[in-house]
Amino acid sequence: MKHIKILLLVIVATFFSFSCEKDGGDSALVLEAGAVANFTKDANADQIFDLTKVLNGTPLNMSFNASVSQGLPASADIIATYATLAGPVYNSTLFSNVTLPGDFSLSTNDIYAAFTELNNIDDFQLGDVLTISTRFTMPDGRVLSLLNNDGTDNTGTTLSNSKLVTIKISYPVSCPTMLEGNYISTVISSNLPIPGNFRSPQPVTITQPAAGTYNLSDGTADIFGPDFPIGLEFTDVCGVITVTEKSLSFPGQVDFAQGPGTNLDPDTGIITLDLTYTATSCCGLAGIQFTLELKPN
Numbered sequence: 545m546k547h548i549k550i551l552l553l554v555i556v557a558t559f560f561s562f563s564c565e566k567d568g569g570d571s572a573l574v575l576e577a578g579a580v581a582n583f584t585k586d587a588n589a590d591q592i593f594d595l596t597k598v599l600n601g602t603p604l605n606m607s608f609n610a611s612v613s614q615g616l617p618a619s620a621d622i623i624a625t626y627a628t629l630a631g632p633v634y635n636s637t638l639f640s641n642v643t644l645p646g647d648f649s650l651s652t653n654d655i656y657a658a659f660t661e662l663n664n665i666d667d668f669q670l671g672d673v674l675t676i677s678t679r680f681t682m683p684d685g686r687v688l689s690l691l692n693n694d695g696t697d698n699t700g701t702t703l704s705n706s707k708l709v710t711i712k713i714s715y716p717v718s719c720p721t722m723l724e725g726n727y728i729s730t731v732i733s734s735n736l737p738i739p740g741n742f743r744s745p746q747p748v749t750i751t752q753p754a755a756g757t758y759n760l761s762d763g764t765a766d767i768f769g770p771d772f773p774i775g776l777e778f779t780d781v782c783g784v785i786t787v788t789e790k791s792l793s794f795p796g797q798v799d800f801a802q803g804p805g806t807n808l809d810p811d812t813g814i815i816t817l818d819l820t821y822t823a824t825s826c827c828g829l830a831g832i833q834f835t836l837e838l839k840p841n
Contacts, residue, residue, distance in 0.1 A: 578688050579615025581644075581678040582709040583608055589649070591755035593674055593715040595782070598665055604652045606715055610678065611645035613709045617680035617688075620644050625695040626659050629671030633694050634661045638676065668717055671781050677712035716756050719782040723808075723815070724752040727838040731765045732816075734834035742767060748838065750815075756780055759792060763800065763819070765836060767829075774798050778817070783808050787817060797826045805835055813840045 585591060586607035597604055610622060622639040636658040639648060655674070656662055677691035690711050692698045699711060731744040738744055743766035751759045756779055763776025775792030778785055787802040803818030815838040821829035 578686075579617040579680040579682065580613050580709055581620075581680075581690055581711055582611050582613040583676065583713045584710065585713055586647075586649075590715070592720070593668070593672070593717040594720065595668060595670060595717050596719050598652060598668055604655075605649060606651075606674075607647065607649040608676070608713055609645060609647050610642075612680075615680070616683070618683045619681045621679045622648060622676065623679045623689065623691055624658065624674060624676045625691060625693065626655075626662065627673045627675065627695045629669055632661070634659045635693050637679075644678075670717055670719075670784075672717040674715040674717070675712055676714075714754075716779070716781065718756045718780075721756055721780045721782070722752075723758055723780055723813075724750050726750075726841040727815070728841065729762070729765060730837045730839070732835050732837045734832070736832055736834070742834065743770075747841075750838070760817075760838070763791065763817070763836070764798070765834060767832075776800060776817075780808065783810055785815060785817070787819065789822065794826075796824070798829065799825050803833070803835075814838065 586609070589605045589607035590597070593606070594604060610620075612620070619641050620643075621637050622642055624636050624638050626634040626636070628634075638650070638654075638658055642648075650658075661667070673695065675691065675695045677689075679687065679689040679691075681687050689698055697711065727748050727750060728745045729748040731738050731742045734742070736742075746762070746766055749761040751761075753759060758778050758780065760776040760778065762773030764774045766773070768774065774794060777788035777790075777792055779788070785806050785808050787800055787806060789799050789801065790796060791798040791800065799822040801820045801822050803820060805816055805818030807816050808814075809816075815836075817836040817838065818833075819836065820833040821831065823830050
């Protein structure tokens with residue numbers, strides 16, 4: 545209960561710090577007129593950069609729709625980055641001077657043609673990510689790229705985290721994965737006494753909002769008390785689990801560091817998450833270590 549009271553105080557303080565950033569008038573910020581894109585993947589096409597298909601010689605079909613959700617650009621380009629797990633990031637203009645809204649499609653050969661650095665199957669590695677967005681030219685000549693050369697968003701967090709528009713889409717080089725479902729979460733170890741600090745076991749749910757990306761309904765084992773779950777995000781790249789540092793519910797206040805015990809058992813489907821709350825986590829959480837075993841129902 546102590547943890548939940550402290551967390552609520554942090555949330556209230558954060559809310560007021562943003563609410564009071566005004567200059568004496570009715571508006572807090574002056575925004576430069578620009579343009580915002582919105583992307584939608586074709587539900588019937590590939591949702592990931594399916595390495596299994598590539599290795600088998602089956603053509604990829606990455607189809608999507610791009611539109612302008614805000615602004616009046618003079619022209620638009622569809623741009624992309626290909627970020628390798630090894631580190632280098634490649635850039636390309638996929639389609640120039642396009643009319644939006646429009647439907648677009650990419651095959652394996654299109655990727656070879658778009659990126660001079662990618663020449664054969666061996667250049668595609670697990671963990672690489674193809675990211676697609678737009679570059680707008682405005683009537684006054686300004687060029688607004690929504691994607692940086694390193695693949696990160698060239699926008700503020702409001703747009704990056706918006707539920708109303710999708711300013712970029714990503715195709716991780718991965719294998720088809722299906723971990724969504726109902727699980728029983730059990731704390732199998734911790735540097736705290738498990739009774740009295742965690743609810744173990746407890747039922748949890750894993751959903752898949754995007755290909756290879758999963759949301760765990762509660763990644764805390766109920767450390768904040770009954771009925772106060774905090775979501776955790778992780779990715780699965782062909783059986784390799786990677787936990788996202790920031791929690792889904794309170795990013796920056798409740799965050800996770802992944803330990804070496806994190807893994808997926810391909811035979812049983814059991815997911816093990818070795819977690820430690822980061823040093824910047826609030827509410828007395830910093831440094832608490834615990835290991836969750838997620839057993840599918």
